[in-house]
Structures are given as structure tokens and as C-alpha cells.
Amino acid sequence: MSAYDALMEYQRETEALSQVAGRLGWDQETMMPRGAADQRSEEMAAMEGVLHARRTDPRLGEWLDTAKPDGPVAEANLREIRRSYDRSMKVPARLASEIARVTSRSQGIWAEARAADDVAAFLPTFAEVLSLKREEGAALAAGTDQTVYDAMLADYEPGTTGAELAAMFGALRPRLVALRAAVLAAKAPAALERTFDEAGQLALSTDLALAFGYDLSMGRIDKAVHPFSSGSGADVRITTRTNATDPFNCFYSTIHEVGHAAYEQGVDASYRLTPIGQGVSMGVHESQSRIYENQLGRSRAFTGWLYGKMRDAFGDFGIPDAEAFYKSVNRVADGYIRTEADEVQYNLHVLLRFDLEQALISGDLALSDLEAAWNDRFLSDFGFAVDKASNGVLQDVHWPVGLFGYFPTYTLGNVYAGCLHEAVRKAVPDLDDDLSRGDTSRATAWLRENLQRHGGLYMPRDVVARASGTEPTEGPLLDYLEAKFSDLYSL
Amino acid sequence: MSAYDALMEYQRETEALSQVAGRLGWDQETMMPRGAADQRSEEMAAMEGVLHARRTDPRLGEWLDTAKPDGPVAEANLREIRRSYDRSMKVPARLASEIARVTSRSQGIWAEARAADDVAAFLPTFAEVLSLKREEGAALAAGTDQTVYDAMLADYEPGTTGAELAAMFGALRPRLVALRAAVLAAKAPAALERTFDEAGQLALSTDLALAFGYDLSMGRIDKAVHPFSSGSGADVRITTRTNATDPFNCFYSTIHEVGHAAYEQGVDASYRLTPIGQGVSMGVHESQSRIYENQLGRSRAFTGWLYGKMRDAFGDFGIPDAEAFYKSVNRVADGYIRTEADEVQYNLHVLLRFDLEQALISGDLALSDLEAAWNDRFLSDFGFAVDKASNGVLQDVHWPVGLFGYFPTYTLGNVYAGCLHEAVRKAVPDLDDDLSRGDTSRATAWLRENLQRHGGLYMPRDVVARASGTEPTEGPLLDYLEAKFSDLYSL
Numbered sequence A, B: 001m002s003a004y005d006a007l008m009e010y011q012r013e014t015e016a017l018s019q020v021a022g023r024l025g026w027d028q029e030t031m032m033p034r035g036a037a038d039q040r041s042e043e044m045a046a047m048e049g050v051l052h053a054r055r056t057d058p059r060l061g062e063w064l065d066t067a068k069p070d071g072p073v074a075e076a077n078l079r080e081i082r083r084s085y086d087r088s089m090k091v092p093a094r095l096a097s098e099i100a101r102v103t104s105r106s107q108g109i110w111a112e113a114r115a116a117d118d119v120a121a122f123l124p125t126f127a128e129v130l131s132l133k134r135e136e137g138a139a140l141a142a143g144t145d146q147t148v149y150d151a152m153l154a155d156y157e158p159g160t161t162g163a164e165l166a167a168m169f170g171a172l173r174p175r176l177v178a179l180r181a182a183v184l185a186a187k188a189p190a191a192l193e194r195t196f197d198e199a200g201q202l203a204l205s206t207d208l209a210l211a212f213g214y215d216l217s218m219g220r221i222d223k224a225v226h227p228f229s230s231g232s233g234a235d236v237r238i239t240t241r242t243n244a245t246d247p248f249n250c251f252y253s254t255i256h257e258v259g260h261a262a263y264e265q266g267v268d269a270s271y272r273l274t275p276i277g278q279g280v281s282m283g284v285h286e287s288q289s290r291i292y293e294n295q296l297g298r299s300r301a302f303t304g305w306l307y308g309k310m311r312d313a314f315g316d317f318g319i320p321d322a323e324a325f326y327k328s329v330n331r332v333a334d335g336y337i338r339t340e341a342d343e344v345q346y347n348l349h350v351l352l353r354f355d356l357e358q359a360l361i362s363g364d365l366a367l368s369d370l371e372a373a374w375n376d377r378f379l380s381d382f383g384f385a386v387d388k389a390s391n392g393v394l395q396d397v398h399w400p401v402g403l404f405g406y407f408p409t410y411t412l413g414n415v416y417a418g419c420l421h422e423a424v425r426k427a428v429p430d431l432d433d434d435l436s437r438g439d440t441s442r443a444t445a446w447l448r449e450n451l452q453r454h455g456g457l458y459m460p461r462d463v464v465a466r467a468s469g470t471e472p473t474e475g476p477l478l479d480y481l482e483a484k485f486s487d488l489y490s491l
Helices: A003-030 A034-055 A058-066 A072-090 A093-115 A119-141 A148-153 A162-185 A198-211 A247-266 A282-296 A300-314 A322-329 A346-362 A367-382 A408-427 A431-435 A441-450 A460-468 A475-488 B003-030 B034-055 B058-066 B072-090 B093-115 B119-141 B148-153 B162-185 B198-211 B247-266 B282-296 B300-314 B322-329 B343-362 B367-382 B408-427 B431-435 B441-450 B460-468 B475-488
Strands: A221-223 A237-240 B221-223 B237-240
Touching: A003 A034, A003 A058, A003 A072, A003 A237, A003 B003, A003 B034, A034 A072, A034 A093, A034 B003, A058 A072, A072 A119, A093 A119, A119 A148, A119 A346, A119 A367, A148 A162, A148 A346, A162 A346, A162 A367, A162 A408, A162 A475, A198 A221, A198 A237, A198 A247, A198 A300, A237 A247, A247 A282, A247 A300, A247 A441, A282 A408, A282 A441, A282 A460, A300 A322, A300 A431, A346 A367, A346 A408, A408 A441, A408 A460, A408 A475, A431 A441, A441 A460, B003 B034, B003 B058, B003 B072, B003 B237, B034 B072, B034 B093, B058 B072, B072 B119, B093 B119, B119 B148, B119 B343, B119 B367, B148 B162, B148 B343, B162 B343, B162 B367, B162 B408, B162 B475, B198 B221, B198 B237, B198 B247, B198 B300, B237 B247, B247 B282, B247 B300, B247 B441, B282 B408, B282 B441, B282 B460, B300 B322, B300 B431, B343 B367, B343 B408, B343 B475, B408 B441, B408 B460, B408 B475, B431 B441, B441 B460
Parallel strands: A221 A237, B221 B237
Antiparallel strands: none
């Protein structure tokens, strides 16, 4: 057997075990009885131990040294295996297990601190997490021309740098701040003002998942506290949630997760359980969830169809016509919370975190000054003050569990979605005719053909560039947002 | 670290991984989307590969050679690890993987043959399975004083032999045949004659699970085609099923699985994720499921309570009073199928399989003569002829997947349940007062205290002997059955 074949056979088992670990995570959020939490921690730790041993197996290094790829698929597989192996070998086992231990504990301490709006109670643990992650970042950056932050970023978005993102985001921010101010100065559309039963919401959310091409023969939908998509290949599951007064939360969470899941389900079946058999980066993943949710799902044409479905399901709910419904779906309002933000404001929340986490990692910002820096920046961009830490610096789980370099992929995903949306509209000029009938198939088929099926074959930026026909920039997203909300708010 | 501590630390991870593999099996039967089957096979195979490597790790042999146990818990842990290690080392890897491959394929071929009532279509595959399992049995028996069949039996019921079981079952059979004939000659009680809605059945089955002490904070109930219990320690899940015209199927399946699950949940919490942290054998497991289902659940006292619950749930369903309901629950009728058999006839189905499988393994019976042998024996014990193979030799999945030596544990479990029931009744003389209020707690607490909590601490027969205060024999089961059904049928 050739070194490449031996490597791929070994890797296939690793990918299968990784899917098992992922399914365990899904189970934990959906099915696991609460009394099983301690035992589950040990089960997860044992799985992680198995996976870590496989990812640092010395044979990997030997195979990688001698494997001869024959074509782009093999080259991409080797690229992904090498990236994972190099990363695993650079981080001392002692540090990796310390990070696992501290971030696991940290999540609970953060949750308590957030509930009490008590930043000080979290700072000592936060300092431990930050210190360990900086140490890990330094180990990853050693011997490369990357900054520590770049090395962290590469875990989520390989092939980009903090400087590139800073330039892109720097161009976004002023136009987003201006658009936000103009929109909020205009008259707000009506909000929903009644309750919507859970069964009706769940039934319609399944209709929406199917309308966006989610394949239930290779997936399932369950309820969870936080919606997520889980798994790759032939078993990609999503979750949703309901809120009696806000059915849009359920519907657009579902469409968002279907975007993630459709990407995983859409990867070429021959890549399953191989290193390229899944979405290539967090940013590209988010581009799919966002274009499904926003550019398609919140379009005038699609909301026209959804309006009819909601009236069928819930009767008259106080919105007089499809145009008013479109405005209601796209309502912009002040808010503290990133995950609840509308299209106009969402990226401002991300840019704030991106700048602050870079400063934390570089040491330009001391952890003791983080809350003040957050609150200053929030006031500056949003025009009103943070009232409590749970609405501010303690709101997200990312930093407490050591996810530095993750936040910018959300906005990068929106930027990519802007580029892809422009291309889809060119490829399918009469797409709105379809969307107004609830038919997304020509759009989702285009995304599958041009982007999703490639999985990890191309690097993140490359696959977006190939699909959209041009190097990705923030321009299409900004143009789209300004046009959409100028129209909606008669600016 | 001492050899014992090192061994136990290693083993704890193995147990945790084994729980993960078990959960994957649960998922497959309850939650997995159908299109994920192929991918799941690879995931399961990868988990099995990991577990096999751990179970044959040479360090196990070194630790076992040098570990010094300090007390009965450590001794029992070493006993279980040694048994598993010796077994793994005796079976050549080539044979183990061949058995896995053939039995996996065999199950599908058997299912098709059963659907077509075509024994001949299954015989070639069956011959492969039998040959491989005989080879495995011979490898396991080599160097011991066990017969090949004894070695197979030890996988499910360590510490017993085919000869011991043959003596016990030989004493059972004539009295069971006689009881069956007498009962079927008497007037049969009324059967249920309407339909019962699924939601009502599932709600009442949950009430029954709780009534028998199932702890939902460490478990959950889902629907599956075949009811089962899965997992150990703090995460023990059960499944049930419904049949519109036969709610007893749902109710008593649930109670049966609660018996298995209560045993797992009831093991001393300090044993969790250790070799003795689970039920000690199939026979002892079945003793718990059977005493819950039959001696307690189908008692006159408990069915009196259930009658009221069913009337609350379903209104008048045509059974006039609690005594008629008790008779209906315990109705004895002709049937071909083991899993649907009543208390009187169930063990006759098992004894038939026990004798035939011993003859197959010893070579006294050729596979080509199996169907005729089955049909002759069935006619002899049940008094009517098998009409088709799906009602006869093809009805069970056990042999097709290589489970030889498993069937007798069902009847051994019934025998053990008979012994334990006699002891419970002595310990709690007024138990029927409780049961007539749906309160099983004194009985289940007795079982937990005297048997369940020990997990694998004692050998199977020993734990039953300790709990019941006497060496287990078939006498109490026979006395119980004859008394119960003589009364019910006025014999």
C-alpha cells in the first residue's frame, strides 16, 4: 500500500471517530438526561484522548514525508492532514490538556458571573484562559511569519491574517455606523404583537428547512437551548428553538442552521470521511448560513411567500400585508446582544470584539481594562451605554472557552455571502420569481454546484473567489445592505 | 502509581469509550436518519477498532501480572479485566474481524430470508456464521476444561456450564409442558377487543416506568421497533413501542426494560465506569427484567392498580372488573413466537433453542437438518405444527448474528427471578398491599439493596444466591407458575 493510501485509511478512521465525538456533543445538547453530565464529561474526555493520540501519531509524520499526491484532491487532503498534524505537534501535550481543563471549568464560572453581572468574579479565570491561549498561540506562531493572533485565526479561517481582516473591517465600519444611524432615525416598522404556539412554529420551521433543501433522510431537527448544526456527510443534524412572542427567531434560526447543514450535506459524497469532506472554514460556513438566512430568507420575494404560510398557520396576526410583513421581518432596533442583532447592526458587534481581542492578545489592552474598553466602543458605535455586563463584555461564551480568532469569521462570512449573493443574482436573474413561490432551489443548487460540493478542496478565500468570479471584498455586502435598508426605510 | 491504579485508570477510559459505542447503538435505533446507515457502519467499526486495540493492549497483560488487589472490589475488577483480556487474546484478530464482517452481512440476508420464509436462502450464510463461531468457541475453550459450548456460554453467563443448565432445564420442561396443556384445556379469559391510542399508551407507559422506580434524571424513554435498554451508570436509556390493539405489549415491554435499566442505574455509583459497574451477566439481567415484568407487574395486586389507570386513560374498554383484567393480562394462548409468549410457554421456546444450538455446536445436528429438528420439537412441546419458517427456525435474530449460548440466559433469568421473588415475598410479606396501590418501592428497594447495587462484584450465581439466601434452582419458578396459573384457570 502506498504511503498516501495508508495515510488516508488511517485518516478515514480518525474522521469517523471525530464524527462520533460530534454526535456525542449533539446528544448532550438535545437528548442527554441531566444527571448524566459528569459521566458524559469522562466519555468526551476519553474520546478526545483517542483523537489526540491519533492526531499526533508519529506514523502521520512519516506518511506525510513520503506520500505522493496524484492530483488536486490528494493534494488538498495532504494539506489538511499536514495542517492538523503540525498544529497538534506544536502544542505541548501539557499545554493542550491544561487548556482543556481550564476552559471546561471556565465556562461554568463565566455562566455564574454573567448571571450575577459580576465581571470581577470572572477576571481571575479569564486571565488564566487568556494566558494559556496566548502561550498556545505563541507556540503555533513559532517558526512562521505569523503573528500570534494570525496563528489563532488559522484554527478557524486558514489563509487569512488579522491585518487583512482589519483592512476589510476598517472599510465596513464607517458605512455600517452611518447606515445604522440613518435607519434608526427613520420611522420603525411594526413589530409582532401576539403569541404563536410552539407546535405551529415547529411545523412551519420544518417547512422552511425543506424549502431551503435540507435533506431529512440525512438529518433531523430537534429542539435545543441554542440552535446549532452538527455532523458532516450523511448525518447532519440541526436544532432550533421557539419563543412564543418571536416566531422569527425560530424560523430564521432554522434557515441559518439549514445553511450550515446544507453545506455539509452538499459536499461531494466521494469526500465523506476524508479531510476535505466538510466545510473548509468558519467564514465560508457562515457565508452559507447567512446567505440562506438573510439575502434569500429575508428578501422581499421570499418573505412574501412566508407571509402567506404564517397566515395559513396562525390566522390573522396583525400585519396587514406582505410589504408590512417584509418590513417587520427586517425591523432594525437598538439592542445589546450580538446574536439577536439585525443585518445592519450585526457586524458592528463583531468588529468591536475583533478589535478588542486583537488588543488582548497583543497585550495592548490589559484584561482589567477590557470592560471599560468594551463599553466605550459600544457607546461610540451604537450611541447608547451598556447597562450591565451580561449585556456587554460577559454576553458571549467564546472568550471564556478560549475561542480567540473566532469572532471575525462571522463578519467574514457576511462579506463572503455578499459576494456570493451578487453572483447568484447574476446567474439567476429572475430568482425573485422563484423565491416569491418559496422555491429556493435554483439559488441553493447554484451554491451547491459552485461552492458547497468542494468541501475542503480549495482554500477558503479561493473557493469563494472561484464561485463568485472575483476576489472577495466588502463592497457587495455594503451595497446590498445600503440598497435594501434605504428602500425599506425610505432613506 | 501502582500497577492496579494504572490498570484501573486505563480501564476507566475503555469503559467510557464502551459507553460511547453503546450510545451510538442507541442512536442508531432511535434517532439516526436512515440515509446515514453506511456512514454509521464506518463510525461503529472505527469505535470497535479502538476498543479492540485497547482490550488487547500488551500493557494489560503486564498490569494483570503485577497488580495486587486490596479487597473484594479490586479482586472483582481484576477478575473482569482478566476475563475480557484472556478472551480477546485467545481469538486471532483475523477471526474476530471475519466474524464481525460475516455476522454484519448475515443479518441482512437473514432478514430477507425470513421475509420470504426461505430457509434455503439463508443456509449458506448461516453455515459460514456457524463455522466461524465454532472456530471461535474452540479457540476460547483451548487449554481449559470447558466444552466449546461452555466457552460460548461464558460470554453471556460466566460461571455456568451447558451441563448444569441442561440438568436445570430438564427438570423444567416436563412440568412446563404439563402446565401448558392443562391451561390450554381450560376456558380462556377474554382478550382485549378495541384500539388504544398511541399517546395514551405512551403516557401510561411512562407512569409505569416511574412506578417501577426508573430514574428519568439518568435516563429517557423513546420509541423503537424493538424495545431495549442501553447504557450503564448515569445514562441508561430505554425504548418502547406501541400496538393499537395490544397496549399490554407497550406496558409490559416498558416494565421489562425498566427492570434492565433499574439494574444498571442501581449499581453502586462508586463502581461507575469500572469493570464491575454494570450488570454481571445476561441471566442476572433477565432476572431483573422478568421479576419486574411478571412476578410484580403481572401480579393480581399490581394489575388491580393498572386496571384503574387504564380506565382513567381509556375509559371503559370492555373488561368488567379487576379480576377479569388480571386474567386478561395473564391470558395464555397458542403462538409460534418466543418474544410474544406468555409466562407459561416462554421457557419452552427457549429450551427448544438451547437443545438445538448445543447440538449444532457439538456437530450432533447438521445445519441442513435444523429446520426439521425445530419443527419436530415444536410439535412435540406445543402440540401443533409450525406453518412457516418465519414462525419457526427463522424467527430470531440471535443465531444469524452469531449469538450461540445466549438463549439459555433468558430461562436462567426466569429461574433466578423465581428465586428472588420467593425471597422478596418473605422479606416483605404484605407486599401486595403496596402493589395494589401501584407502589413497587419496597420490592424494588429490596432488589437494589440485595442484588442490583453489587454490579459485577459477585459472580452471577453467587449474587443470586446471596440475595435469595439459597442456591438457585428451578423449583421456586415452577411452584410460582403452577400456583398462579392453577388459580387463574381453576385447574
